[in-house]
Amino acid sequence: MPPNFKGAVDERFPGCMKGRTMYVIPYSMGPIGSPLSKIGIQLTDSAYVVASMRIMTRMGTAALRTLGDGEFVKCLHSVGRPLPLEDELVNNWPCNPEKTLIAHVPERREIVSFGSGYGGNSLLGKKCFALRIASCIAKDEGWLAEHMLILGLTNPEGKKKYVAAAFPSACGKTNLAMMNPTLPGWRVECVGDDIAWMKFDSDGRLRAINPENGFFGVAPGTSTRTNPNAMHTIQRNTIFTNVAETSEGGVYWEGIDQMIPAGVTISTWQGKPWKPGDAGPAAHPNSRFCAPARQCPIMDPDWESPKGVPIDAIILGGRRPAGVPLVYEAFNWRHGVFVGSAMRSESTAAAEHKGKVIMHDPFAMRPFFGYNFGRYLEHWLSMEGHKGVRLPKIFHVNWFRKDAAGNFLWPGFGENSRVLDWIFRRVDGEESAKETPIGYIPKDGALDLTGLSKVNYQELFSLPKEFWEQEVREVRQYLTEQVNEDLPKEVMKELEALEARVKKM
Numbered sequence: 001m002p003p004n005f006k007g008a009v010d011e012r013f014p015g016c017m018k019g020r021t022m023y024v025i026p027y028s029m030g031p032i033g034s035p036l037s038k039i040g041i042q043l044t045d046s047a048y049v050v051a052s053m054r055i056m057t058r059m060g061t062a063a064l065r066t067l068g069d070g071e072f073v074k075c076l077h078s079v080g081r082p083l084p085l086e087d088e089l090v091n092n093w094p095c096n097p098e099k100t101l102i103a104h105v106p107e108r109r110e111i112v113s114f115g116s117g118y119g120g121n122s123l124l125g126k127k128c129f130a131l132r133i134a135s136c137i138a139k140d141e142g143w144l145a146e147h148m149l150i151l152g153l154t155n156p157e158g159k160k161k162y163v164a165a166a167f168p169s170a171c172g173k174t175n176l177a178m179m180n181p182t183l184p185g186w187r188v189e190c191v192g193d194d195i196a197w198m199k200f201d202s203d204g205r206l207r208a209i210n211p212e213n214g215f216f217g218v219a220p221g222t223s224t225r226t227n228p229n230a231m232h233t234i235q236r237n238t239i240f241t242n243v244a245e246t247s248e249g250g251v252y253w254e255g256i257d258q259m260i261p262a263g264v265t266i267s268t269w270q271g272k273p274w275k276p277g278d279a280g281p282a283a284h285p286n287s288r289f290c291a292p293a294r295q296c297p298i299m300d301p302d303w304e305s306p307k308g309v310p311i312d313a314i315i316l317g318g319r320r321p322a323g324v325p326l327v328y329e330a331f332n333w334r335h336g337v338f339v340g341s342a343m344r345s346e347s348t349a350a351a352e353h354k355g356k357v358i359m360h361d362p363f364a365m366r367p368f369f370g371y372n373f374g375r376y377l378e379h380w381l382s383m384e385g386h387k388g389v390r391l392p393k394i395f396h397v398n399w400f401r402k403d404a405a406g407n408f409l410w411p412g413f414g415e416n417s418r419v420l421d422w423i424f425r426r427v428d429g430e431e432s433a434k435e436t437p438i439g440y441i442p443k444d445g446a447l448d449l450t451g452l453s454k455v456n457y458q459e460l461f462s463l464p465k466e467f468w469e470q471e472v473r474e475v476r477q478y479l480t481e482q483v484n485e486d487l488p489k490e491v492m493k494e495l496e497a498l499e500a501r502v503k504k505m
C-alpha cells in the first residue's frame with residue numbers, strides 16, 4: 001500500500017457526506033447462501049447507488065443474515081460533494097473530479113471510492129469487488145473471477161452445455177449472452193452477461209455462477225433488431241443513466257431503431273433539444289440501462305443455482321478487422337492461456353484524432369486485474385495441475401473481420417449460433433477440425449452455413465503470413481514490456497512455438 005494512502009483518505013473523507021444521507025448496504029454477490037457467493041457491505045451517500053445496487057445485487061436483510069459473524073468486503077463510497085454545495089454541479093451529477101480516488105486494498109478486502117458517481121466507480125459490488133478484489137480472493141482460494149458472460153446452449157436434440165466468454169468492450173457481449181439463434185432448433189439461455197466466478201467442484205467440473213443480479217448494459221446500439229431480449233428486459237423497473245428522453249417520458253438513444261412519433265420531441269442526455277440529423281449524440285455513448293436479470297425472457301432455469309452451472313468451453317474474442325479467423329480452437333489448455341494473454345481488440349482511442357487502434361486486452365481483464373498479470377497467467381496455468389479436473393476447451397472468435405472494401409465478412413448476431421454449434425460439437429469430441437499454425441479451425445463443410453449465401457468462407461478463415469508475423473512481434477513486445485520477468489515461461493514457450501509455426505506458413 002502506498003505510504004500516502006491513509007493521508008489521501010483522511011484528506012477526503014472526514015465531513016464529506018455532510019448534509020446528505022448515508023446509506024448502509026449489505027449485499028451478496030452471487031445467489032444468497034451459495035458456497036460460491038461472497039458478502040459485501042457498502043456505505044454511500046448516493047441514492048442513485050442504492051437504487052442501482054438494489055437491482056445489481058441481492059441486497060438487504062437476507063444478505064445480512066447469511067453474513068452472521070462472517071467476513072465481508074468493506075466498501076466505502078462518497079460522491080464527495082457535501083451540502084450545501086460550494087459550486088454548481090456539472091450535468092446534474094454530484095461528483096468531485098479533482099479529488100477522485102478509487103482504491104482497492106486486497107489484503108484488507110477493502111474498497112475506497114471518492115468523488116465519482118460513475119457505475120464502475122460507485123456500484124462497488126461490480127468491477128471493484130466482483131473482479132478486482134475477487135480475482136485476488138480467487139487466486140488465494142484456487143478459483144477464477146473473470147470478466148465473462150455465461151450462457152446455456154441447447155442443441156436440437158435437447159442436449160445442453162454451458163460456455164463462458166470473455167470479450168473486450170464493444171464486442172457485443174450482452175448481445176451474445178442473450179442471443180436468439182438463427183440455426184433451427186438451437187436455444188441460448190442467459191446466466192450472466194458480464195462476470196463469472198468459477199471453481200472446480202469435487203467431481204472436477206468447472207462450476208460458474210453469475211455474481212450479479214441484474215444487467216448494467218450500454219444503451220446505444222441496443223434495439224429490437226440487435227437484442228430483442230434486452231429490450232424486453234428493460235421495459236420496467238429499470239434505471240436509465242445519461243440516455244436521451246422523449247417528451248412522452250420515454251427513453252431514446254443512437255441505434256434504438258424506433259420511429260419518433262409525430263409531435264414527440266427529444267432532449268439529449270444533457271437536457272438540450274435534439275432532432276435526428278443534429279450534431280452530436282442524443283444519448284451519451286456510454287449511457288446505460290440497469291435492469292433486474294429476472295426480467296430477461298431467456299434467463300436460464302439454473303441461473304441462480306447455488307452450485308453453479310458446469311462450464312464446457314471458454315470462448316475468448318476480440319474485434320479484429322483483419323487477419324484473425326471467425327473461430328479457432330486452442331491446441332490445449334496451456335495454448336489457450338497464451339491465446340488469452342495475447343487478446344487484442346479494436347477500440348476508439350481516447351484522443352479523438354487517433355481514430356481506431358488495436359489495443360491489447362488480455363482476457364478482457366486489462367482494467368480489472370486485482371494483482372500482477374504474470375501471477376494471473378500462472379494461476380490460470382496452474383488449473384492444469386489440479387487432480388482429476390475436466391478442463392474446458394478454449395476457443396477464440398472474431399465476429400468483426402472485414403474485406404478489402406471494409407465490409408464485414410460475417411453477419412454476426414443470431415448467425416453466431418453457427419459458430420456455437422461447431423464449438424458444441426468439438427466439445428463432444430467430433431472430428432470436425434483441421435490443424436493450422438494458430439489452432440484448430442472447422443474443416444471444410446464442418447461449419448453449418450445452410451441458408452447463408454454471401455459468406456466468403458475462404459477469406460473469413462484465411463491466415464495471411466505477414467499479418468501473423470506482425471501479430472507475433474506485437475504480442476512479444478507487449479508481453480515483454482508489460483509482464484517482463486513475471487511472464488511464466490510456459491507462455492513465452494507458446495509464443496515461440498507460434499512464431500516457429502508462422503515462419504513455416
Ligand SMILES: [Mn+2]
Nearest residue numbers: 147169194195
Ligand atoms: Mn464489462
